[in-house]
Structures are given as C-alpha cells and as structure tokens.
Amino acid sequence: MKAAVIVFPGSNCDRDMEVALTEAAGQPALRVWHKDSELPEGLDVVAIPGGFSFGDYLRCGAIGARSPIMNSVVKFAERGGLVLGVCNGFQVLTETGLLPGALMMNAGLKFVCRDVHLRVETTESPFTSAYGNGGVIRVPVAHHEGNYITDDETLAVLRGEDRIAFTYCQPDGSHGGNPNGAMADIAGILSPNRRILGMMPHPERLSDSALGGTDGKLLFRSLLDTPVPA
C-alpha cells in the first residue's frame, strides 16, 4: 500500500498519521507539501491529517481546502482513490465538497480532548472492513469544531446509503457520549463511492498498546486488504 500525507502549514498530526500509515503499510508513507500541484505517482491512499491548517483562520479547513495540492486530491478521489481525512482533514474534505455538510463549533463551545467510544456503523468500506461485525471502539477526539451538521435530505441520503461510518456512543454501545453535539451523533461519514472517509476522532492516536489502546489500528489494517482501483 502506497500512502501519502498532505502537509499544510499548521498541520500538526501529520507525523502521527505518517507513523500509523507506515506501520500499517510496511513501507514509508510519503509527505506531500500543500504548494505542490501534483500527487506522486501510483498512490493508493491520500491522508489529510489533523491540526490547524492555516491556523484554521476564517473557518477551519477553509484555506487549506483551497491549496494547490487539493485540486489533484480531488482528481485522485474522482479516479476512485482512497482518501482519509481526520479531524482538520475531515473539515478540509467538507470545505472541498468531497464530503457533504459542515463542522461547526462544539455545542459546549470548548475545545474537547478525551477518549470517546464509537459505534462502527458499517463495515462495508475500505476503512472499516477489518472491524468485523461492527462493535464499539475507543479513540481520542481533540477538536473545537467537530459539531457535524447537514440538511435533512442529505442526512436521509447518508442513512439510506449506509454512509455513516462511525457514531458517538456509550462504552456499552448505547446512545450518548456525543462530545460536540454532532447531528445524529455522527463522528465520521463516507463518500458516495465509499472510498473517502472523513472523521473527527483520531484513530492514529490510539494504534499503539504503549499509549493505552489499539482500536485505531484496525482502520489502517482495513486499508491493506482493499483492492486497488482499476
């Protein structure tokens, strides 16, 4: 699996993502600078990391989404390439229009950093297949704008097409534990072709037993068993 991490000024989870992808892929993930206009050849996965691209000034992800490199990321996605956006990466993906909706300020108005529990809502995706038959996982969130919203029609479509990948829940999987007020407890969603995932929680931060958890690892593992697009 050949993976690349997009690096914006202000990205600060780029190294964490690089480590997780390299670990999963068994070959070093590449770093791609936002001012580049072309992605490297032969990529399987492009990851947009967490952080505060361009300080998250104006709107989080807004300026990053308009960087030169994003045009080729969009083309890559249209060719069926795998794109993972975590935290600020999710915000960037909604700003580019690759994913629907928007991420508003947390309902509590405070930055929130804590472990949350997620229900794996679908294993029918290149990112969640390794989670077997769903279940509950634990990973950290760390964000100020993770409050997902979209219009009712879009929400219906996301549900109808089984494109909600993760929802916040209690440790036992029951309703609750939503850290930011996100609509329908949405923590992560998929694109129509299911090959783009945007999520607020950080799987790359809990992929190592030394850090107290490995639930994030399976997400990267899933990518390995995914056939490359034709």
Added chain:
Amino acid sequence: MSVKEPEVNQSLAADHGLKPDEYQRILDLLGRTPSFTELGIFSAMWNEHCSYKSSKIHLRTLPTTGPQVICGPGENAGVVDIGDGQAVVFKMESHNHPSYIEPYQGAATGVGGILRDVFTMGARPIAAMNALSFGAPEHPKTRSLVSGVVSGIGGYGNCFGVPTVGGEVRFHRAYNGNCLVNAFAAGLADADKIFYSAASGVGMPVVYLGAKTGRDGVGGATMASAEFDETLEEKRPTVQVGDPFTEKRLLEACLELMASGAVISIQDMGAAGLTCSAVEMGDKGSLGVELDLDAVPCREEAMTAYEMMLSESQERMLMVLRPEKEAEAKAIFDKWDLDFAIVGHTIAEDRFLVRHGGEVKADLPLKALSGTAPEYDRPWEPTPAAAVLADVPEIDVAEALKALIASPNLCSRRWVWEQYDNTVMADTVIRPGSDAAVVRVHGTEKGLAFTSDVTPRYCKANPVEGGKQAVAEAYRNLSATGAKPLATTDNLNFGNPEKPEIMGQFVGCIQGIGEACRALDMPIVSGNVSLYNETDGKAILPTPTIGAVGLLDSLDHVIPMAPRDGDILVLIGQSNGHLGQSALLAEMFGREDGDAPPVDLRAEAKAGELVRGFKAEGLISAAHDLSDGGLAVAATEMALASGTGVEIAADADLGDAAWFFGEDQGRYLLACLAGSVDRMMAAAQAAQTSLRRVGSVGGDAITLGGATVPLAEIRDLHEGGFARMMGER
C-alpha cells in the same frame, strides 16, 4: 518622518522605572545624557524582568550543575542529557500581569513565549504544563479569569501542536488582585545539536525572522510623556495578541534552518525583543552589533526607533546566519511564508549602534549594557516562626472527605485539561490526572515524566521548609510514576522585593529549594522570577513553582496510579499526623495556622528509591504520593482511578483527623499483592524507612476507619467540583 522626542531627564527616567541612582549610573557610564531611544534601551535592559537585579545574588546560591546537565541557567532554556545522544530542553516562565489584564491573550502569549524559548535551542517541543493560581472562587473576577486563561492556553498550545500534559490549579484570596500563569515547556533535541545565543564572527549578517513588528506592549512610559505625541490613540500601548499559526511555522522554519547548517546563533525576541536579543547575542559573543531599523519589517505606520527597540510583538526571532548559506536560508523562509530581513551585522568593537532614517538613534557600549546592570542585595527579614497549632476540633471523617474532595482546590481538574490537546504527537503514555505525566521519547521505549508543584500555604508559614517541600513533592510525583528525577526549573512568584518581609520569603524559599535540589540531585537548569505581584499593598502567597523532569529508561517502569481489585495497600514513610497548614484546616475550618510540615530530605530520597526499586522487582501494581489532604485524599484518588473501593483502617495512636488528613511529607501509598508485603517490609527496614500495611482495595465504597462513603457519590463530588465552581452545574 521624525516625531519630536521628549527631553531626557530625571523625571522621564523615572517614568521608565529607573531610580535616580540608576539614572545617575547611566550618566556616569556615558558621560552624557542618553538619547530617548537609549533611555528606552537602558530601561529595558535594567528592569527587574531582564536584569534580575533584586534576585541575582540569591539565585547564584542554587545548585545548577551535575553530570546530567549540558546547559544550566543563562540560555533560553536548560539542557539535560537523557542518554543515547539525546537531550531534554525545558524552562518555565510567568505571564502573570498580562493574563490578569487580558486573560486569553495574556495566557496564550505566555505559552508562545515559553515554546519559543525551547525551540530556539534547537529542540522540538514535546510537552507543556501550566501552573495557575487564581483568587477566591467566589471573587467576582475569578471565573472569567479561569475560563479566559484556560482557553488561551489551549487556544495557543492546541494550534501549535504540543501536548499539554500537566500543571496545577489553585484558588486563594491572596491571588484576588494578581493571578499567576506559569507556563512550562519541554523539547527534545540531539545533545550535539543544541543552539546557543552567543554570536561569533565579525561582519556576520543579523537576520530578523517571523512576524512583523508592531507597537505591541510599547509605551507605559511613552504614555507618561504624552506631550510629544499628537496621535495618542494610535500610540496607545496595546495588548500583545498571540498568533500560534505563525509560531508553528516559525518552529518548522527554525528547525529546518538549523538542520541546514545556516544558523550561527539564535535568540528569540521576548520583552523588549530587539533590544534584549541583539544585546544578548553580542554580549555572549563578546562582539558589537550594528542595527539598521529601516530594514525591520513593520506592521504599523511610522514606527519610531524607540518603539521598534521596545516592541513586544510576538513570534519573532533574531539570528546570526552564515553569509554563504543566505540563499538556502531564504528558500526556507519563503517555503513557510515568513518575513525575513537582514537588519544588521556583528562588529568588532564593543558597541551597540542603532540607525534609523539616516540618524544614529543609539550608540552605546554593548557589554556595559548588561555588564553594569544594577544589582541589589535588598534588606530582608526572616519570616518569624509560626505559632504552635491551636487545637483541632473533632471531625466527621466522611463529611471531611466529601468537603475536601469536592472543594475547588482538590476536585478533579478534568474541566481544565480536557480543553488542552494532551494526546497530539501520539506519544502521551500517562495523561493529566495522575501524579506526573509521561511522554514517550519518540521512536524509543524511553519516557520522560513531567510535574509541577508548590504549596504556597507552606511557603507562607515557613519559607525554608515550604521551598524544600515544593521540590520534594515534585520528586515524589516523578518517583510515583516510576521515573528517576533528572533536573528542575523554577518559577519564583513573589510580592514587592522592596519590602523586607517579602524579600525574606524569597530568600527563605530559595534556601529551601537549594537544599532540596542538592539532596535529591535535581539541579536547577532554568527558571524565571516574577516580583511585585501585589495590589493595594496586598502580596500574593509566596509561590515558587517547581517544574521537574524525570527519566524512565523503559516504559515498562511506568507505575500506574490505579490499583487492582484485591490489592493490599501499604504506606511508606513516617506518619506523625502533622495538621499545621493542612488542606483539612484550610478547606473545612478556613484556618491557615500552625507550621508547615518539616521535610526530611534524606528520608525523601530513600522513599523514592524504594518505590522505584519495588517496581523494578515487580512488587507493586500502583503508587500515589501523599500531598494535600494526606492519606484520605490519596487513597480516594487511587480508588477513583481504578473504579474500585478502598478501605483504610484507623490508627491506634493518632486521632482520625491526624491519621487520615495529616500532611507529613515523604509518604507514598502503594498497592501490591499480599505476597509481596514481606519482601517490601524487609527492604524498607534495610533502608530504615517505615513501611506498614494500612488497608486494601475492593468493593465500591471508600471506608476510612468507621466512616464509609459510596465511591459513586465521591466520584460525582470530585468530577463535578470544578464545573460547579464555574457555575456550570
């Protein structure tokens, strides 16, 4: 354009905070009246903040060396060897006054400043802490200060991308008019790739990098001399606003520059940025510096030389670069879209020459600027011995425990640390909420432990013992996580040093800190002094914050705080039931009387070694140090961490208050299997240290002698305490 400058005289000097004798010293030094800009430069170099004129002679008594120390105080941050060719670089610094004026920006720029101190040395920041002191919870200003300061610290650190993993929060009416915001940062570097501020080589370009210069923070004195200035509103001193995004780019650009070999020396621009940084680089390198202010990137119109030399604009660096590397350097600045300009060069003579608009604005002997800075041995009175403790009334143990655990000073700080990203960089092994935080040394199996401690109540009652205790508690917090204490940074917050009794607190605390750092082999490698923390003549409690760093050779040595169901609890260290200045008296009875608990430094060292030894032999499953609230609070915190109840038996000799809530030092509560107790007992005896079995882990209640409280009730009180204080529930 040149604004008409005010006439320099005695009274303008006074407006600049220079005492008559200090002004005379300047006249003698120059043999002439200084120019307006020169006066500004002197005032910046000679103020307490830059010159440490009241504290220097006492700071010199602190231990600052040791085999582990690569660079002690004097540079931007201390550098300590952690083996395998790597070093940890750290420092703590206060931003008290700005935070009181504008909590969000004041705290944010405090974090920015300390991060700069660390990466200026060539280290990538890997951990941050913040020690906060606020006024009484019910004081009208307190809540807004707390929320502003906490969101400011988070707003800056989270965006920059450093995990904020520890700190302290305390409330006391003595801080009603002066809150304290002490920010700590630590970074990681290769031991042979540390960068220093000493310039070298004549004719080398002096390069300005980072944000543009504005009138930020300029002008208390210019205000006072308003007559020379028609456009007052424009010149009005402004609060510094932090820009973490620029700081992050500055970090990456600086590390790339350093890797490229272009950097000869580097200094960040803090207070009076351009002045202090340029003088420091020249002074350390025994060179002169010539600056051309026309080249300085400015954010505002018509800035004068005076304003540029005194501006406190953030996110700026000054460097001396290798001329042959200029192109390479420029490429890096451009990559990160950072302003950069050659603003001068080094010269052979001992001279600080500042030009602006074709005029010489300052021409001073550079060495003398820092070399002849005034230094005072201020008169001081030792703090009188505390009166003996009046009788302590009988207490209801359950009620006392509930009151303490829910109080703003002892409840959970989750409300605070959840607003800080404490897992970014994916190396945080022990997060906030334990004794010390542990961050993995990236790419290795080693860990660094961080803690921040001081008990101002103790320091007030007995500065010497209080100073010792702050270091001892830091030593304990590190040891309780299994780390070997390495070195220390101190942030000394006190009132007005011109008052002998305040100076006495300062001198006493330093004496205690020095003794403890020697005895526990935790040399002071960096620090910061904040004096004049007074309002209407009311001083803060003496608050010498101790930030300490420990090393774990392997993450297997990490000791958790959460015991296992069925564990035995043993107490290590002598219990005499010391209640003077205890949290029990303060929180339950509003009493702050009696003496501070004495600290036996030899016993501290032994106890710490025993705890680490027990872990190495696999004898213990958990550990927690005893501090505020004594045995009762420590046992409760362990229970909360594990989600299992604990039971502690009453003591035959000591009364309940003394046994459960006494604050004798040098103690840890350890959890182990019944089978381990005998071996631990033997080891403790060999070390002449008391170790006794005091209870067990199990059930779903906290049981202290005859008193029992359900764990669920305790958890709600403990977890909800902070939000309740903030009026959120």
Added chain:
Amino acid sequence: MKARVFVTLKNGVLDPQGQAIAHALGSLGFDGVNDVRQGKMIEIDLDAADKAAAEETLSAMCEKLLANTVIENYRIEVL
C-alpha cells in the same frame, strides 16, 4: 477602496455561539433578549476601478473563500 463583507449563518442553521451569548446576557440580568446570531464582518481594502468592479471581485471572493455557502450567506457593502 474600502469594503465590508458580512457573513451570516443561513436561517435554520443552529448557532451555538449566538445561543451562548443570549444565555450569558440573560444571566447578566439583561432580560427581553429574544434571539442572538453571531456572524463575521470582514473589512477589506482593495484596489478596484470602480464600485461595480469592486462588488464583482468581492462576490467572487465570497464564493471562492470568504463564505461557506453550504451554511452561510454573505452581503457585500462597498463604502
């Protein structure tokens, strides 16, 4: 030429900040606050041939960057 761009949340889009402000005003003793919405005001100084040209440029700026038209409306005001 000086201009102002006002960016506001579309009707129906929840505004946590606005609500928080309304709540805070209430607890400060300001009664009769029925609704609060928080938006942005972006002041721009730009070179433009004339008002019309400026307005054109500004709306292009809004469409391309200044507003997220999924959730936000914008209004332009050239001074």
Added chain:
Amino acid sequence: MKARVFVTLKNGVLDPQGQAIAHALGSLGFDGVNDVRQGKMIEIDLDAADKAAAEETLSAMCEKLLANTVIENYRIEVL
C-alpha cells in the same frame, strides 16, 4: 426590536485572521488586496421601549460582555 453590534479589533492590535485571509486571497489570484481585518457582527433581537432605550441596553451589553474593550471597539446599529 432588531439591532446589530459590530465588534472590531482596535487599531494597531495584531489581527492574525485578517492577515491569513489577505494572504489566502492573494494565492487565489486576487491581486490588489491591501488590507483585511476580521471582526464580528452580532445580530440581536431584543425588547425595548424605543431606539434610545435599546441603544443604552446594547452599549451596556457591549461593555459587559459582547466586546473585550481591552483590545476591541464596538459600534451599535438599531434597525
């Protein structure tokens, strides 16, 4: 009664947001942007006897909460 409060950074106070926006507009090909400052627009619907009363209440709100007068100025507009 509907009103608007405009909160802007005082002159000379650094505006990182405005700078970032200006820079972004530049790289999107919008030339001739000389300066950008970002401020807040707070729309308030409140009960008030008359315009004067509303203005009085609003400035009290600004002093107490809406503006951070250490670094911000405010302007009130009752519609």
